[in-house]
Amino acid sequence: MLHCDDDELSIIALGEPASASDEAHLQSCPRCQSRLDQLSAVVTSARGITEADRPTDPPPAVWEAITSELGMDSLSNVTSLAAAPSRRRRAAPWLLAGAAAVAGVLVGVVVTAGVTSGTGSADLLASASLGPIDDSGFSGSAEVEQTTAGPILHVDVPGLPDVDDGYYEVWMATPDATTMVAIGTMNPGSEATFPLPAGMAVDAFPVVDVSVEHFDGDAGHSAISVVRGQLQT
Amino acid sequence: MHTEVAASVRRSTTDTGEQRVREDGDDVVAARFQAGDDQALAVAYQRWSGLVHAVALRSTGNSADAADITQAVFVSAWRGRHGYDPAKGSLPGWLMTITRRRVADHWEERSREDRRMSAAALATTEDPAEPPSDFIVDRVLLADELERLGQPQRKIIELAFFQDLTHAQISGLLDLPLGTVKSHIRRSLDRLRTRLEVDGAAL
Numbered sequence: 044m045l046h047c048d049d050d051e052l053s054i055i056a057l058g059e060p061a062s063a064s065d066e067a068h069l070q071s072c073p074r075c076q077s078r079l080d081q082l083s084a085v086v087t088s089a090r091g092i093t094e095a096d097r098p099t100d101p102p103p104a105v106w107e108a109i110t111s112e113l114g115m116d117s118l119s120n121v122t123s124l125a126a127a128p129s130r131r132r133r134a135a136p137w138l139l140a141g142a143a144a145v146a147g148v149l150v151g152v153v154v155t156a157g158v159t160s161g162t163g164s165a166d167l168l169a170s171a172s173l174g175p176i177d178d179s180g181f182s183g184s185a186e187v188e189q190t191t192a193g194p195i196l197h198v199d200v201p202g203l204p205d206v207d208d209g210y211y212e213v214w215m216a217t218p219d220a221t222t223m224v225a226i227g228t229m230n231p232g233s234e235a236t237f238p239l240p241a242g243m244a245v246d247a248f249p250v251v252d253v254s255v256e257h258f259d260g261d262a263g264h265s266a267i268s269v270v271r272g273q274l275q276t
Numbered sequence: 277m278h279t280e281v282a283a284s285v286r287r288s289t290t291d292t293g294e295q296r297v298r299e300d301g302d303d304v305v306a307a308r309f310q311a312g313d314d315q316a317l318a319v320a321y322q323r324w325s326g327l328v329h330a331v332a333l334r335s336t337g338n339s340a341d342a343a344d345i346t347q348a349v350f351v352s353a354w355r356g357r358h359g360y361d362p363a364k365g366s367l368p369g370w371l372m373t374i375t376r377r378r379v380a381d382h383w384e385e386r387s388r389e390d391r392r393m394s395a396a397a398l399a400t401t402e403d404p405a406e407p408p409s410d411f412i413v414d415r416v417l418l419a420d421e422l423e424r425l426g427q428p429q430r431k432i433i434e435l436a437f438f439q440d441l442t443h444a445q446i447s448g449l450l451d452l453p454l455g456t457v458k459s460h461i462r463r464s465l466d467r468l469r470t471r472l473e474v475d476g477a478a479l
Contacts, residue, residue, distance in 0.1 A: 100329065
């Protein structure tokens, strides 16, 4: 007797109807039934995920308390590492419960497909979570998407306040931050989208940084960053 | 070129021996942790404190309690590291086990307090609503693993899980062959199931 195909069991676990032959086989095969039960349990748990289930960093004081309780004060300097951008923190719109988020995902997919039909598919090239710099307390996300017009960068940093006599600027930098490209200015309270310069090797500038700049005529980075993160494909 | 920014990026990634440990695989970090390498504690904290904290926060609904539990989990994991056997399970799995125990302790203590306070009133606190922390652990691990999926796997499984689209609908929407969608779904589900087995199993 032939066992159920694993691809089919996965689809059935997601709630799609089993074919008549799979259905009959499952009735009589404990091995396939048990496999289906395992996959169904994963699906049930996963469908119960909400935003609150995402891993969330503890406050910095927790690490300090641990090193102090264990008498490892020399280790407490890695507190900054706990908030470093290397810590993976991506936006997860699919975790937002509610119809709005659901509609957003679908519309996004459909629009993307519509814009590019016939000329190849637009796709997410890379995404980054943007973590707080120097305890700025802000975080956000960045995504590079391929479109027929070339790559574009989306940056979203919710809750940024207005800057006195200044503004926010988005940068892309090499991993060692020795070379930075100014991508554009960003206003608080809104998601920003930037076309990336044609011919820019996005891979070479994986670090996305948002800085506070002042109207001082200095086109360089102010060295005051609020969030930063590294794009990952 | 902006040296201050460069310096701060470097500072956050290349301190001392952490760099070496940070690049190690989870099993190597686990072995170093068990052997008492304190840099491995720092790395374990970086990698898995988010899981521990999320489970604690979800289970208690209180950020101060969640911080206390997170602290207690890492302190007792470090002090009890001789009781951890990397051959028997993953380090995050062991941390999850300790987290479950700490959450249970928290609720037990809470219900003792409740009983003390309401003993005279004969309140029905004998069976306090204990949160199903196994489900919480599973969901936190799955949320974490979903974020680790690459594309298009992640988009496909999102559509299947959260939009209830059939594989045929997903195939049409993403312009991918049916067989490709199916095998991505199978691999992603397998990966999620494995993550629960490796890190979710009680040791």
